[in-house]
Structure formats: structure tokens, C-alpha cells
Amino acid sequence: MAARFVPVMPPRLDRPRSAWSGVFGKSARNTIGGWSERAFEAPYLRGRLLTITLHTISDPDAVQHVLLDNAANYVKPAVVKRLLAPLSGRGLLGADGDLWRKQRRMVAPTFAPAAIASMAPLIARVAERQVAGWPKGPALLDMAAEATRATMAIIVEALFSADPRLMTREASDHIAAALNAAAEARLGALLRLPVAELTRTGRRGRRGVVFLRRTLDRIVRERGIGGGADDFLGGLIRALAQQFPEAEALELAVDNAATFYLAGHETTANALAWTLYLLSEDREAQERARAESIAALSADPAELADKLPWTRQVLEEALRLYPSAPRFDREALGEDVLCGAPIRRGEIVTVMPWLVHRHHALWDAPDAFDPERFAPEAKARLHRFQYIPFGAGPRVCIGARFATMEALIILAHWLAARRFAPSGRPVVPAASVTLRPEGGLWLQTSPSR
Numbered sequence: 136m137a138a139r140f141v142p143v144m145p146p147r148l149d150r151p152r153s154a155w156s157g158v159f160g161k162s163a164r165n166t167i168g169g170w171s172e173r174a175f176e177a178p179y180l181r182g183r184l185l186t187i188t189l190h191t192i193s194d195p196d197a198v199q200h201v202l203l204d205n206a207a208n209y210v211k212p213a214v215v216k217r218l219l220a221p222l223s224g225r226g227l228l229g230a231d232g233d234l235w236r237k238q239r240r241m242v243a244p245t246f247a248p249a250a251i252a253s254m255a256p257l258i259a260r261v262a263e264r265q266v267a268g269w270p271k272g273p274a275l276l277d278m279a280a281e282a283t284r285a286t287m288a289i290i291v292e293a294l295f296s297a298d299p300r301l302m303t304r305e306a307s308d309h310i311a312a313a314l315n316a317a318a319e320a321r322l323g324a325l326l327r328l329p330v331a332e333l334t335r336t337g338r339r340g341r342r343g344v345v346f347l348r349r350t351l352d353r354i355v356r357e358r359g360i361g362g363g364a365d366d367f368l369g370g371l372i373r374a375l376a377q378q379f380p381e382a383e384a385l386e387l388a389v390d391n392a393a394t395f396y397l398a399g400h401e402t403t404a405n406a407l408a409w410t411l412y413l414l415s416e417d418r419e420a421q422e423r424a425r426a427e428s429i430a431a432l433s434a435d436p437a438e439l440a441d442k443l444p445w446t447r448q449v450l451e452e453a454l455r456l457y458p459s460a461p462r463f464d465r466e467a468l469g470e471d472v473l474c475g476a477p478i479r480r481g482e483i484v485t486v487m488p489w490l491v492h493r494h495h496a497l498w499d500a501p502d503a504f505d506p507e508r509f510a511p512e513a514k515a516r517l518h519r520f521q522y523i524p525f526g527a528g529p530r531v532c533i534g535a536r537f538a539t540m541e542a543l544i545i546l547a548h549w550l551a552a553r554r555f556a557p558s559g560r561p562v563v564p565a566a567s568v569t570l571r572p573e574g575g576l577w578l579q580t581s582p583s584r
């Protein structure tokens with residue numbers, strides 16, 4: 136493999152960190168920070184925190200066992216549910232068992248391939264509108280903020296009939312505050328203490344959650360049990376009303392509105408930002424993606440994503456290096472064995488795409504940028520569970536296909552119109568919940584033609 140550039144990442148420690156450092160201090164605020172080199176070489180790591188045992192698995196067979204083969208034994212941990220409860224309640228992301236199954240079935244039609252393809256023109260419109268709003272000449276732009284603005288507009292137009300209350304700057308700031316405060320919230324959920332009240336970040340996050348919840352609650356209640364508009368939210372309210380008493384149906388509608396509003400744009404915005412960062416550092420890869428985009432833009436928007444094989448490889452490599460969801464957890468319902476280690480009921484099993492995607496046993500030069508890893512023949516050789524940006528098994532991201540199509544259409548429009556170059560401002564990967572460029576992604580942009 137030709138030498139490729141190694142993009143930014145947090146420094147690696149000489150020694151493994153203690154489990155406590157994952158709860159307090161700097162690495163608590165950044166789940167991708169504070170790891171030792173050994174963590175990227177070991178198939179399995181064990182840690183202890185108060186009464187909780189944590190197993191972090193990176194061996195793809197073990198990941199497959201937890202997420203697919205023995206998925207019935209692994210549920211969303213009680214602590215994660217406590218963490219999600221104030222914002223997304225018992226919505227799809229945190230639900231388990233029968234409640235999860237019912238809700239997944241209700242939203243599935245929105246994410247079927249044909250339904251997603253029908254959203255392509257809307258995505259293309261938002262991407263074009265955004266480009267039209269940028270300065271005509273060279274400009275320094277925060278592409279992380281631009282990406283968030285685009286994906287927020289798309290999810291609100293696609294699922295919530297473009298309700299203007301969900302597209303304000305205020306809503307965006309409250310979401311950022313809520314995500315920033317997730318570390319304090321995690322600690323509070325673990326210790327069952329109101330830790331978030333103790334810090335400014337925590338209090339801001341709490342205000343953010345209250346604002347978002349109140350806004351969505353108002354929207355759902357205005358629509359009422361009939362669902363109002365003929366959109367995702369309306370369909371969901373009507374489907375919930377058929378299976379639950381009215382008050383519970385409306386509550387679950389708010390829970391899922393919050394789930395899809397947040398999960399539906401933040402993650403994709405980060406994927407876009409990281410892709411643009413990588414392309415800004417690799418001019419050759421960027422020119423190739425631009426040429427492909429210009430040629431593909433003559434196609435029907437619904438077919439556009441299939442005409443961008445190179446850009447897709449770059450996006451996949453961006454999601455390998457910077458998985459938007461760098462960590463997810465499960466709680467064992469019963470005994471099991473993973474990588475030879477006994478797992479007991481109530482213990483936490485963590486899957487970290489951040490570790491799996493950069494593991495020395497699984498990838499050549501794991502920290503280097505190389506979209507050729509996802510060329511069709513190379514991709515076919517990968518273990519299905521060594522590349523898991525969208526998770527896997529029954530709880531696989533329901534928005535994966537939508538997110539991929541959305542990101543590719545936006546990239547095609549933006550790359551065809553503009554060149555992106557480094558601005559000299561630092562790029563800092565940090566992950567409280569989602570992996571974002573802290574302080575934004577400032578790129579020098581200029582017209583491409």
C-alpha cells in the first residue's frame with residue numbers, strides 16, 4: 136500500500152487507563168481519548184467500576200456473538216436507559232423486548248428502500264440551496280456547522296413536514312449543549328446522583344434537554360391522536376394510537392420524535408464533516424470525487440448515490456476512521472463467555488467501533504486514510520463485524536441506508552461546486568456521545584469552476 140496520510144487522532148497513552156478515568160476527568164468527556172496502544176491490539180479488555188464489571192470486545196467473532204448470534208442475551212443497559220430517559224424516554228433507541236419490536240415495526244416502512252429513494256429530490260434541493268447561500272468567492276467556512284444545518288433541515292423536512300420550530304439556531308444550540316453534557320449525565324446515571332446540576336456544562340445540557348422535550352411535546356400535542364399531517368410523525372402517532380392507550384401513545388410519539396430528530400441528523404452531519412476533512416487533506420482523492428460528482432449530477436437524484444463508487448469508498452473510510460457513534464453498550468441478561476472470559480448477568484459489554492476500526496490485528500496501517508480498503512474486492516474480504524459504523528444484528532441502525540444516500544447526495548453537490556482545503560485551524564476529534572470535530576471544522580473553500 137502506498138504511504139497515505141495519518142489524520143488527526145487523540146494521543147495514545149503508554150499504559151492502560153483505569154476504568155475510573157473513563158468516568159471522571161478528561162477521558163470521561165471524550166470516549167475516544169485516553170486509550171493505550173494495547174487497547175488497539177487486544178481482542179478483549181476488562182475493567183471494573185464500583186460494582187460494575189465492563190467487558191470491551193474488539194474480536195469480530197465476539198462482536199458477532201453479542202450483536203447477532205446471542206443478541207437475545209444482550210439488552211440496552213439500565214444505565215443507558217436512565218441516561219436517555221429525560222430526552223427520548225422509551226423511544227426506539229433505548230427500548231427492549233416487545234416495546235422495541237412494536238416500535239421498530241411501526242417505523243420500518245419509512246426506511247424501506249423505495250421510501251428512502253423518494254426522499255432523494257428533497258435532499259438534493261437542500262444541498263443545492265445551501266451551496267447557493269455560501270459566498271461566491273473563496274471563503275472560510277465551518278463545514279461541521281454547515282453539515283449540521285443541512286442534515287437538520289433534511290430530517291425536519293423529511294419526517295416532520297418542515298416544522299420551523301425544529302430548524303432554529305436555538306434548537307441547534309440546545310442539541311449541542313445536551314450532547315456536550317452527556318459525560319456528566321453518564322456519571323449521574325451511573326451513580327444515581329444529580330451530578331449534572333453541579334457543573335455549568337451539565338446545567339446547560341439539562342436546559343437543552345428540557346427545551347427540546349418541551350418543543351416536541353407541544354408539536355405532538357397540537358397534532359393530537361389523529362396525527363395531523365400525512366408525514367412520518369403523523370403516521371407514527373396513528374400507529375401508536377392503535378396499540379396503546381391515548382396518553383401512552385402520545386408520550387411514545389414524543390419519545391420517538393426526539394429519537395429520530397436527534398439520531399437522524401447529528402450522526403450524518405459528523406460523517407459529512409469527517410469526509411470533507413479527509414478530502415481536504417488528500418487533494419488527489421478530492422479531485423477524483425469531484426470529477427465523479429460532476430459526471431453523476433446529470434442523473435436522477437434517486438440514482439445519484441449509485442453513481443458515486445469512489446465517493447462512497449471515501450465515506451466508508453471516513454466512517455471507519457471517525458465512526459459517528461464510537462461506542463455502544465449492552466447488559467448481559469444471563470451468563471455467557473466472550474473471548475474466553477466469563478460474562479455474568481448484569482455485566483456490561485461494550486463494543487467500540489473506535490477500537491475495532493483501528494485494530495492492528497484487523498487492518499493494515501489502521502490509522503492511515505486509504506479508501507481502497509473499501510474497493511469491492513477488498514471489502515468482500517472483510518469480516519462482517521470488523522466494520523460496524525451502523526452497528527449490526529437486529530439493533531442495526533434503522534437509518535443506515537437513508538444516512539448513506541443523504542451523505543452521498545450532499546457530498547456530490549458540495550464537491551461539484553467547491554474545493555475544500557485545510558485552513559490551518561486545528562481539527563480536534565472528540566466524542567462525548569457522537570464523534571465530532573470539537574470547535575468546528577474550518578476549511579478554506581473556493582469555487583471549483
Ligand code: HEM
Binds near residue numbers: 227530534
Ligand atoms: C452516519 C450516520 C449514522 C450512524 C453512524 C449511525 C449509527 C448508529 C448505530 C451504531 C446504531 C446502533 C446502536 C446500538 O446498537 O446500540 C444506531 C441505531 C439507531 N439509529 Fe443510527 N446512525 C446514523 C444515522 C441515523 C439516521 C439518519 C437515523 C434516522 C433517520 C438513525 C436512527 C437510529 C435509530 C432510531 C437507532 C436505534 C435502532 C434500534 O435500536 O432499533 N440513525 N445508529
